Amino acid sequence: MTKLTRRALLGTMGAAAAASALPTMPAFAADRSIRHYWWGNPERDKRTFAVIDTFQKKNAGIKVSGETIGWGDYWTKMATQTAGRNMADLVQMDYRFLFEYVNRGALKPLDEFAGKSLMIADFDKGPLDGGRVDGKLYALNIGSNSQVMVHNTRAFQEAGIDADLINWTWDDFAKVCEKITSKSGGKMKGSDDLSLMIETFESWVRQNGREFYGPDGKVTATVGDVTGWWQMWADLRKAGVVRDKNKTVILDPPIAESGVAVGDTAMSHYWSNQLVGIQAVSKDKIGAAMVPHKAGGKPGQFIKPSMFLSLSRDAKDTEAAIAYMNAWVNDPEITGILGLERGIPCSPKVRAALAPKLTEVEKLSVDYFTAIQSKVGPLPLPAPKGAGEVRDAFMRIGTDVVLGKVEVAKAAGTFIEDAQAIIERAQ
Amino acid sequence: MRRFFARNAPAYVFLLPWLIGFFLLALGPILASLYLSFTRYDMVSAPRWIGWGNYEYMFTRDRRFWKALEVTFTYVALAVPARLIMALGVAMLLDKGLRTIGLYRAIFYLPSLLGASIAIAILWRQLFAADGVVNQVLAMVGIQGASWITDPDTSLYTLVVLAMWQFGSPMLIFLAGLRGIPRDLYEAAEIDGTPGWRQFTRITLPLLAPVIFFNLVLQTIDSFKTFSSAFIISNGTGAPADSLLFYTVYLFNEAFKFFRMGYASALAWFLLVIIATFTAIAFFTSKYWVHYENERD
Numbered sequence: 001m002t003k004l005t006r007r008a009l010l011g012t013m014g015a016a017a018a019a020s021a022l023p024t025m026p027a028f029a030a031d032r033s034i035r036h037y038w039w040g041n042p043e044r045d046k047r048t049f050a051v052i053d054t055f056q057k058k059n060a061g062i063k064v065s066g067e068t069i070g071w072g073d074y075w076t077k078m079a080t081q082t083a084g085r086n087m088a089d090l091v092q093m094d095y096r097f098l099f100e101y102v103n104r105g106a107l108k109p110l111d112e113f114a115g116k117s118l119m120i121a122d123f124d125k126g127p128l129d130g131g132r133v134d135g136k137l138y139a140l141n142i143g144s145n146s147q148v149m150v151h152n153t154r155a156f157q158e159a160g161i162d163a164d165l166i167n168w169t170w171d172d173f174a175k176v177c178e179k180i181t182s183k184s185g186g187k188m189k190g191s192d193d194l195s196l197m198i199e200t201f202e203s204w205v206r207q208n209g210r211e212f213y214g215p216d217g218k219v220t221a222t223v224g225d226v227t228g229w230w231q232m233w234a235d236l237r238k239a240g241v242v243r244d245k246n247k248t249v250i251l252d253p254p255i256a257e258s259g260v261a262v263g264d265t266a267m268s269h270y271w272s273n274q275l276v277g278i279q280a281v282s283k284d285k286i287g288a289a290m291v292p293h294k295a296g297g298k299p300g301q302f303i304k305p306s307m308f309l310s311l312s313r314d315a316k317d318t319e320a321a322i323a324y325m326n327a328w329v330n331d332p333e334i335t336g337i338l339g340l341e342r343g344i345p346c347s348p349k350v351r352a353a354l355a356p357k358l359t360e361v362e363k364l365s366v367d368y369f370t371a372i373q374s375k376v377g378p379l380p381l382p383a384p385k386g387a388g389e390v391r392d393a394f395m396r397i398g399t400d401v402v403l404g405k406v407e408v409a410k411a412a413g414t415f416i417e418d419a420q421a422i423i424e425r426a427q
Numbered sequence: 428m429r430r431f432f433a434r435n436a437p438a439y440v441f442l443l444p445w446l447i448g449f450f451l452l453a454l455g456p457i458l459a460s461l462y463l464s465f466t467r468y469d470m471v472s473a474p475r476w477i478g479w480g481n482y483e484y485m486f487t488r489d490r491r492f493w494k495a496l497e498v499t500f501t502y503v504a505l506a507v508p509a510r511l512i513m514a515l516g517v518a519m520l521l522d523k524g525l526r527t528i529g530l531y532r533a534i535f536y537l538p539s540l541l542g543a544s545i546a547i548a549i550l551w552r553q554l555f556a557a558d559g560v561v562n563q564v565l566a567m568v569g570i571q572g573a574s575w576i577t578d579p580d581t582s583l584y585t586l587v588v589l590a591m592w593q594f595g596s597p598m599l600i601f602l603a604g605l606r607g608i609p610r611d612l613y614e615a616a617e618i619d620g621t622p623g624w625r626q627f628t629r630i631t632l633p634l635l636a637p638v639i640f641f642n643l644v645l646q647t648i649d650s651f652k653t654f655s656s657a658f659i660i661s662n663g664t665g666a667p668a669d670s671l672l673f674y675t676v677y678l679f680n681e682a683f684k685f686f687r688m689g690y691a692s693a694l695a696w697f698l699l700v701i702i703a704t705f706t707a708i709a710f711f712t713s714k715y716w717v718h719y720e721n722e723r724d
Contacts, residue, residue: 072663076683083470083688104471246557246574249667389685392664399668403578426685 033063037088039074089315093308099382127346130305139308143343155266159183165289173292177241191267203300217384226412273343288368299377306343386426464692481693506590514594518601539595548659579670604638
């Protein structure tokens with residue numbers, strides 16, 4: 001569904017007027033054009049449009065039009081464009097959705113360009129392989145991230161917390177929550193309540209020695225995993241050391257409303273590339289801690305590609321699209337503009353070039369990344385079709401648990417049952 | 428035939444824009460969705476015929492479908508009467524023949540114009556938030572408010588209140604209806620010493636029945652289709668805990684979030700059946716309670 005906007009209309013009229021006024025002018029610019037579509041935020045959009053300008057300056061003859069929208073509506077628009085065979089040439093892709101789009105045949109593999117027009121030979125192999133499905137590279141990593149417990153360093157100092165924030169356990173976490181809450185007289189709680197965060201729960205399952213989804217895409221997390229998770233948070237709620245339940249059940253709130261940003265709590269859960277964004281909306285200096293470990297358990301956290309660039313099935317001028325893609329991950333000027341906003345780049349050269357110019361919070365994210373390298377587990381397989389819906393079910397059923405309307409064990413059983421049914425139906 | 432044209436041609440000329448729109452823009456998609464409702468269609472690969480599969484799943488296995496029906500029916504049962512009573516009440520107040528009546532009509536109609544908009548839904552979410560205006564006002568008079576929107580027990584009622592507040596268009600229609608009731612009936616009742624309440628039940632209500640009927644049908648259809656306010660207030664998901672899972676919100680999610688266009692089409696056709704059934708019931712029962720003044724029976 002294309003909507004004719006006023007701007008588009010004026011643009012067309014303007015172009016038509018220009019065309020009729022200058023009939024003899026040779027067509028020199030915009031001979032070739034590509035479209036780039038991404039989900040963003042104001043900061044990301046600013047940087048991306050600057051990249052587009054730079055690329056166009058260096059490549060006269062290729063016109064890039066950028067299309068951006070927030071995460072919430074991104075996939076809806078993408079689905080419609082995919083159905084209408086009108087996808088942008090280059091689309092930003094997410095690890096959770098990659099499998100789904102490849103399976104639908106909406107993306108083209110990049111292997112034939114590698115080493116010719118797409119120079120990726122010296123990239124870190126692990127992060128790069130995150131974009132492979134069935135052995136073929138369908139998505140180019142444009143940044144890696146991992147989970148992070150963002151915390152308020154002032155509150156931690158005032159409460160005299162000396163825990164090792166990389167190696168700590170859930171017991172340590174509970175103690176920290178208590179200390180912070182009692183130190184502030186209950187004004188600042190220890191942490192956001194992560195009951196509804198399936199991303200953190202997935203780490204919890206891995207700490208128990210399982211993946212959430214098995215190799216065949218079936219749900220392998222157990223009722224026991226879910227019960228353990230929801231019970232732990234129920235206990236913390238009862239102790240009054242985590243955020244108010246009515247705030248917890250607001251789903252996917254913007255960064256600025258997280259506990260740390262508002263000052264309600266001393267810890268929130270985020271992705272490491274968001275550190276820059278959270279610092280921007282927080283009064284106090286933030287720090288980065290790992291998701292707590294299970295005492296004697298397996299590593300739960302992992303490093304994943306935060307975003308990809310993918311070539312869509314509808315791309316016509318693939319040569320221009322690949323040239324743009326290549327500049328994105330290699331051109332020093334362009335990678336300089338992008339910085340770490342989309343995550344840690346997987347080109348060692350680019351990282352080395354960025355190192356001397358990092359801001360304080362960017363340095364925090366690089367240091368954090370280095371510190372966790374040996375503490376994380378392997379990257380799980382891409383989520384199967386239906387994973388997005390399972391996430392919704394987790395939040396939906398979890399809401400009843402958080403509000404105390406359903407028993408934990410019963411809700412856990414319902415969730416696993418629902419999750420299995422969703423995955424089965426989606427195949 | 429000729430006489431038919433002579434009599435009705437102007438009407439069809441005026442209907443033309445709508446007819447063109449219907450045949451060119453609406454009819455195709457409507458038929459396509461009927462076809463798609465019998466297929467599995469993920470919007471990328473070609474639709475695959477599965478017969479009654481979608482409908483079977485809907486009725487036998489889909490728990491959220493029943494939840495969506497429950498939420499929607501509860502809403503319709505509460506919101507339609509609430510809005511109509513509100514509309515009639517305000518219309519009767521305005522019928523007193525104030526000099527600035529035009530102004531009041533416009534003011535009271537305003538919420539209906541705004542009501543369907545995104546901004547009002549967002550405003551509503553703020554008003555009823557845990558630390559929103561409503562709770563602050565309640566706190567001033569010493570009442571501990573609830574978290575209206577995030578509690579599944581109360582979230583639906585905030586939408587009923589929103590619906591009540593959007594009484595503008597039925598109110599205007601009621602007002603026109605009230606104006607049409609001959610004044611001498613009230614005068615006669617007054618002379619006979621009939622109390623106000625009986626004047627209302629014996630004169631106003633019966634004579635207003637056709638207008639009430641009209642409003643009832645329109646508002647019922649409208650309420651079944653409630654979408655934007657529920658979508659915005661529940662963040663598009665029907666949250667908290669599916670308490671705002673309106674039928675249309677569920678349908679939208681199935682279609683555009685989970686790529687089940689075929690299933691969503693089946694849902695849409697079932698909604699049509701529901702609305703048609705309710706409208707039919709209203710029409711069939713109307714002969715027992717709606718009397719038209721110029722009817723000769």
